[in-house]
Structure formats: C-alpha cells, structure tokens
Amino acid sequence: MTRLRELEIATRPEHPDLSAALAARWAELPAHVKRPNQMLGRRMTGCEGTHGVFPRCNLACTPCYHAKEAQRVRTDGDHTEREVDRQMALLRELRGPGQHAQLIGGEVTLLGPDDHARALRAMIRHGRKPMSMTHGDFDYDYLEQLALDPVSGKPRFEHLAFAGHFDSTMLGRRGIERVHDEAELNDHRARFCAMFERLEREHGITHYLAHNMTVTPRNIDQIPQLVRDCRRMGFRMLSFQPAAYIGNEARWKDEYRAICTDEVWQRIERGAGARLHHNAEQVGDVRCNRTAHGLSVGDRYATLLDEDDPRDARALADFIVAFGGMDFEAGGRRLRAVRVARAIARHPAVLPSGARWAARLLRRIGGVRALRRERPRAITYVMHAFMDARDVRPAWELMQRGEVSDDPTIRATQERLQACSYAMAHPESGTLVPACAQHAVLDPLENLRLARLLPARDRS
8 A cells, every 4th residue: 555655646746745835835925926827836836046055256246146255265065065955955845846956156166076966966865956056167077077977987967957157247267357248258158058068979968058147237238149149059048137236245336226127128039039928927026037938940939928818828827737836857757657647637628728839839930841940949038136135134124023114115125025936945944035135134144154164275
C-alpha cells in the first residue's frame, strides 16, 4: 500500500506540498493582484534568490544594488554552501518543490568552480531549479571545471542556467574597462553565449541563458538596438531593470526617477518589432513586473498569448485548471506522460481550447511555411522595476508592525511588497523577505556581520 501511495503522489500533476504552497501563496496575496491571469499562487509560488552567501564583486556598477559593506566580505566556499543549504531548505518547506532560484549575491564566479558546483547541488537537493547570476566575465576553462567532475571528467550537471549581466553601467570588465555604448559589449555577449554552446557541443550539457540590463537615462534609447543585436546570440530571456535608488549610495549617478516603465517597455517592443502582451499573464504586481512570452521565427516575433483575445484568456484559464503548477521537466518521460493524462482527465476542456490556441499561434508565426524555413526560438521579455530605498524602508518597518501607511506612496510600496514575486529566505526567523526589503533594509547590517565573520583580505 505504501508503494501504491507513493506512485499515486508521484503521478499527480502537482506534488501535494506544492499544492499546499500554492494555496498559501494565493491566500496571502493582496486583493488587487488576484486576477484570472495571476500566475502567483496558481502556476508558481514565486522566484527565489540567495543572500549573504558571496556578497563581494570584482566589477563596479553605477548603480549597484548591493550595500557598500559587501566589498568587505571574503568569498568563502564553505560558508556559501552552508548558507545556501539552510536557505533552500526553508524555501522547500514554505514554497514546495520545483521552483526557480537564483544563486546570487556579488559575483558568483569569485567562487571556485568546485565551490560553485557545491552550491548548485545544494539547491538541486532541495528541489530548486538554480540559475547562476554573473557579470559573464569568466573563461571557458572555469565553465568546464564547474560542469565536469574533477575526478571522472564526466558531467556533474545535465543542464546549467546562467544569467549574464551586460550593460554600459558596469566598470572593470576585462578588455573593456569602461563602456560608452551598449554595442561595445556585443562581442562579450556573444562570447558568453558561445561558451555554453561549446559546452553543449563537447559534453552534452544543455543550457538556458538570460541577459540582464540595468536601464538608466544614459542607455534607455539604446534598448531597441540591443534587443535586435541579441536576437540570435542564444539568449532565451532578455530582462531589463530600470535603475532605482537602492544599495550603494556612492554609485547613484543619474536621475533614475526620470525613467517611466512604459518608456522602457515601448523601447523593448521597438527592438522586438512587435507588441509585447504583458497583460496576458501577471506575475505579482504589474508595477513591479512585466513578462511577455513569445516565439521568434527569423526576425518575426509572435506572442504566445494575445491579451486582447478572450479565446487566449480562456485557453490560459483551462491550462491552469488542468495543470496548475505541474513541473513539465521533473521525472522521466513515462512519469510526465501519466501526469499529463491525469491533468487532462481532471479538466478535459483543456484539449479543445489548447488545440484552438495552437492553431492561432501557428497563424501568428506565419504558418507551416515559416516553420519549414526556420526553427522557432522561444524568447521571453521581462522588466523588473525595483523600488527606491527611501520608500521601502518606512513601508517595511510599518509592515513589520502590522500597520498600513496613510501616505499614498508608502501605501503603494506596501502593496507591491505584499505581492512581491521575488523572495529571499531567512532560516533564523523562518520567514521570506521581498528582495527590495532585503537590499534596502537588511543587507547593510547583514554584510557588517559577515565582514566580521569573513573579513576580506584586501579591499579591491
């Protein structure tokens, strides 16, 4: 009976722990984001990130979201693995299995390849899907040492996910200390992607690559060309973060509040050559996040979901009812096939609505002829708008006391923090903290403690 029970659970579209976590996540969301197209609490519990595991970086950025105290902390592999393990354990407990987690701090490649691998294994051990966040200024030798077992020489990962941050706000990159134009970094972007293509070609390790860019008044008008330049490099996601006054105050150089998120999104659309339907799906608060999934066939972009077509909204609703938070990557093919069958059985309407959606998508990408000419490439466009520390600090302090602000700006900040899609775990208190609160409120004191525990050997 025990084995039958285990098999029954293993073939459910959702693991019961995930079902419980999704229900809890939905219950805690503020009313203004509980819409039919909201993914939090229905499809996912939210993205996750590490903190205090390797805060130091060897590049200088303007702005930098990490507190200036981070540079006083030594990067230490044992500390990283231990803290990642603790944080991921809490995330697994509160958020269930199969969620995406970023291995983030300062610069991840300041860890040795084996220490980096230990951290990724700790994340995988707790049911996370890790993505290493990097400035991308490392060599193929490092990547290969990370990916392969040092004794056997065989792959120790089947798949690697990395996000490379490349933009003209960054100083100190090898070969290009100071950047004046985004196009100057294209060779570095292409080299980054080429390393992973080589790794897959030589060792069979697949990859998912994202591109991050901080947007300031100095580079906002370069977004369209950057999107066009990155189209065929190998990035699966292009993510844009309008700069905010958060982190190291010494590196606040521009009037960041002059940037409107609509202006950023319009420039992304100009580069994509199409309208990006960010209202088709919602992830948290639209004031924080915009996400558009699509396919590129040649230079043509087609949205997966048309936000103006009620038939697409119906197809999304049917998909969520049938599949919920199902992980389409977990388990073998037979196990996934049984899960899919059970999902369809509990909501058969997903089949006809899904078939009609697929036909509409085929028309959007140009029909069968377009597919014959070139294989479609999945591409996701994302914008994350962080909040200024001057607003986050009072908002977070009031939230900790269970108080709602009378000030409209602080009240809006509280609403966004409540709906945050990006959390960091604090095992000592058993709580999850939104990233903006982590960077604006908690990082400075945390890094001071770490500087005493792991003092840097130099201040470079």
